[in-house]
Amino acid sequence: MDILISGVGGQGTILASKILACAMMLDGHNARTGETIGMSQRGGCVVSHVRSDANSPYIPLGKADMLLSFELCEGARNLPFLKKGGVAVINTAKITPLTVALGASTYDEDAIRAAITARSDAHFIDANAAAAEIGSVKAVNTLLVGAACGLGLLDIRRESILEAIRMNVAPKFHELNERAFAAGEALVRK
Amino acid sequence: MKQIQLGNGAIALGAIAAGVKVVTGYPGTPSTEVLQTVAKYNKDKSINVEWSTNEKAALEVAAGASYCGLRTMVTMKQVGLNVASDPLMSLIYIGIKGGMVVLVADDPGPISSQTEQDTRHFAEYANLPVLDPSSPEEAYEMTKYAFDLSERVGLPVIVRPTTKVCHASAPIESDAPRYEYTLEGFVKDPKWCIFPPLAYRRHVEIERQQTEISAEFDKISFNRIEGSGTLGIAAGGVTYAIARDVIDELGLDVTLLKVGAAFPAPEGLETEFIKKANAILVLEELDAVIENQLFHVAGKKHLSLMIQGKHNGFVPSAGELKYDTVRSLIAGFAGVQLPKSEAALPSDLKLPARPPVLCAGCPHRASFYAVKLAAKKSGKKAVYCGDIGCYTLGNAKPLETTDTCLCMGGGITVAQGIAKAEPDTLPFAFVGDSTFFASGMTGIANAVYNNNKITVIILDNSTTAMTGHQPHPGIGKTMMDTQSEKISIEAVVRALNVKFVERCNPLELDKAVDTVKRAYESDGVSVVIFESPCIALVKPDKACEIVDCIGCMRCVKEIGCPAIYIEDGKAKINDTLCTGCGLCKQVCKAKRIH
Structure with a gap:
């Protein structure tokens, strides 16, 4: 099972990746991830590769079973990793890069959505709004993990993900993150 | 219990299991999390962990502890090894007592570095054993082995992961029993003082040891031959893991040489590999280290061989070797036709570029802007000499206030050269607070001593931000959870005889512009300290x-x-x-x- 997580530095993609890998491990798989840490943290593009039962921590192009994007255009940017017709769970919240305001590039939301829809089994959700509703935009990462899980297509047990959340989040935030996870599941089941 | 750990965490846990007692280092991507993880798992404070002021200091502190018989580890990124190379080169001649691991993370790409230098080559230059892990799990095992090897041969051992091992994660044993030993303490002996006659004797001994270690590297499991077939592929580091997946995916019958302990070269194993293979593909990131070894061994043993590698241009000589590159290289080598891949994105879809930027609210933005406005008032050509840190991002539009960036602390001294060559310019040097303590102070002393008139802008955001917020001497917080008295940057600069020194909040724009203007208009070297904390701290x-x-x-x-x-x-x-x-x-x- 290969899951590619994409987003913008600072959005909390690494925690989501850690939770999914930890859950895979709890299910008895040889889990591994490949992260982007460093310069791109500063508002640049970030991706996390989450894999079970492979040697290399990086997903080949066209092989990811699921693309989980924390930001709209970053979802499109990483479509080449997704297998044809694979599942794309896309947060519709936009983070417009500075290059757009400076006139050096454009952010064409409709074209981006169309490209994602044409290539994948796309699920667009406003995860930021949903996270704000349950109390904190910061919980958007566990909410998106909930959405990824809620489709019922991941080869990971729900209980393992919940246990992984408890293992990787400070105890005082367990309750918030469990609610965020459930809210994510509910969003894709509507 | 196993936990998902980064490769860097795996190295830290391997060192803890091996009984490391002193860990020193300087932050640098992709190595930083190694020392941080040791500190995190050091609840009983039985391990002495410190962020040193720079890599040279870190290596020397560890050397002293190792002389006493403690197991030590020093952590840094590849360019940090350049800073630490002075003590390291001499330490090889002195030797160590307690096992010593020098953890140097290389950065193919480069992703967060100035160079693509290959620490395996440095190890060869220095006559030091080097281990090159292919995964977090192997990094854990290699680190434990490195301490044992180091103690047996009396030399530091380099463990050299690359970014894709440092920042990959996998399940790692997090509470293995720790190796126990008793401290012998420092035993006085002439051998701890380096003098030319001693250096000669040691050099003879070091050369002799290479053969012994090479023979050991023929046998350890980090180096091995897998599979069969007359096509041979040799690979090291994470490229081995990728090659393994590609070979399995394409169902190829090849002989795969995995080189995990890269120097001294496992010549016996390499000879066996050359004899098995009719044609050889060498896959390695950065330099052609394994490839050179194969040529060398073949020459020594009068074996003929045909290598597809970096030297004949078959394998790219720079940058990362990603899965899809390795896949097409292996397919090309083995004569396998790959199916044509469909374009995943419409060719007319334009996605917005998203380069890394200074964060919203970053005080460096205000500092750069203030300096730019102040410089405009001079009517002179301003040259902005930058340095290493988040503030290197000041080069981007619209600020464009980083004209040069060379190395840690280099902005202050490069600016002095520009002042000498072109006295009519207005040379500014930017340096961060952590970089100031790492290697900025000597540059300011040089400016004052030699009367090189520059204006130094110290960007004090109360942290080492770029690598993830490590403390430094100006903060006083230590990795042992204690608080030392903070070293005042202003007091240091004044002690260096700089006459114009002012502290200022860069977010008060008019005041900041005025301060910079008065600084460059003053006689001699001037220093403005812009104080405003990193947004991640408040x-x-x-x-x-x-x-x-x-x-x-x-x-x-x-x-x-x-x-x-x-x-x-x-x-x-x-x-x-x-x-x-x-x-x-x-x-x-x-x-x-x-």
């Missing part, structure tokens, strides 16, 4: 708000804050990003930002 203020924007775009064009975006020709503020720093309010001439 709670944000209320977000700014734009009311009735007139659409002049001044805020966007002048300061380029990522929290400001344009909608229908008007500037708007993304209030999840805005920290309320207020710089845009001071820039908006129409006074529409509140």
Whole structure:
């Protein structure tokens, strides 16, 4: 099972990746991830590769079973990793890069959505709004993990993900993150 | 219990299991999390962990502890090894007592570095054993082995992961029993003082040891031959893991030589490999280390061989070897036709570029902007000499206030050279607070001593931000959870005889501009210390708000804050990003930002 997580530095993609890998491990798989840490943290593009039962921590192009994007255009940017017709769970919240305001590039939301829809089994959700509703935009990462899980297509047990959340989040935030996870599941089941 | 750990965490846990007692280092991507993880798993404080002021200091502290018989580890990135190379080269001749691991993370790409230097080559130059892990699991095992090897041969051992091992994660044993031993303490002996006759004797011994270690590297499991077939592929580091997956995916019958302990070369194993293979493909990132070894062994043993590698241009000589590159290289070598891949994106889809930027509310933005405005008033050509840190991002539009960037501390001294060559320019040097302590102080002393008139802008954001917020001497917080007296940057600069020294909040724009102007107008070397904490350290203020924007775009064009975006020709503020720093309010001439 290969899951590619994409987003913008600072959005909390690494925690989501850690939770999914930890859950895979709890299910008895040889889990591994490949992260982007460093310069791109500063508002640049970030991706996390989450894999079970492979040697290399990086997903080949066209092989990811699921693309989980924390930001709209970053979802499109990483479509080449997704297998044809694979599942794309896309947060519709936009983070417009500075290059757009400076006139050096454009952010064409409709074209981006169309490209994602044409290539994948796309699920667009406003995860930021949903996270704000349950109390904190910061919980958007566990909410998106909930959405990824809620489709019922991941080869990971729900209980393992919940246990992984408890293992990787400070105890005082367990309750918030469990609610965020459930809210994510509910969003894709509507 | 196993936990998902980064490769860097795996190295830390391997060192803890091996009984490491002193860990020193200087932050640098992709190595930083190694030392941090040791500190995290050091609840009983039985391991002495420190962020040293730079890599040279780190290596020397560890050497002293190792002389006493403690197991030690020093952590750094590849360019940090350049700084530590002076003590390391001599330490090889002195030797060590307690096992010593020098953890040097290389960065193919490069992703977060100035160079693509290959530490395996450094190890060869220095006659030091080097281990090159292919995964977090192997990094854990190699680190444990490295301590044992180091103690047996009396030499430091380099463990050299690359970014894709450092920042990959896998399940790792997190509470293995720790190797126990008793401290012998420092035993006085002439062998601890380096003198030419001793150096000669040691050199003879070091050369002799190479053969012994090479023989051991023929047998350890980190080096091995897998599979069969007359096509041979040799690979090291993470490229081995990728090659393994590709070979399995394509169902190829090949002989795969895995080189995990790269120097001294496992010549016996390499000879066996050359004899098995009719044609050889060498896959390795950075330099052609394994490839050179194969040529060398073949020459020594009079074996003929045909290598597809970096030397004949078959394998790229720079950059990362990603899965798809390795796949097409292996397919090309083995004569396998790969199916044509379909384009995943419509060719006319334009995606916005998203380069890394200074964060919204970053005080460096205000500092750069103030210096730029002040410099304009001089009517002279200003040259902005930058340095290593988040503030290297000052080179981007619209600030464009980083004209040069060389190495840690280099901005201060490069600016002096520009001042000598072109006295009519206005040379500015920028340096961060952590970099100031690492290697900025000597450069300022040089400027004062040699009367090289420059203006140094110290960007004091109370942390080592780029690598993830490590403390430093100006903060006083230590990795042992104690608080030392903070070293005042201002007091240090004054002690260096700089006459113009002023501290200033860069977010007070007019005052900041005036301070910089008075600095460069003063006689001699001048220093402005811009003090404002990194946004990651403080709670944000209320977000700014734009009311009735007139659409002049001044805020966007002048300061380029990522929290400001344009909608229908008007500037708007993304209030999840805005920290309320207020710089845009001071820039908006129409006074529409509140």
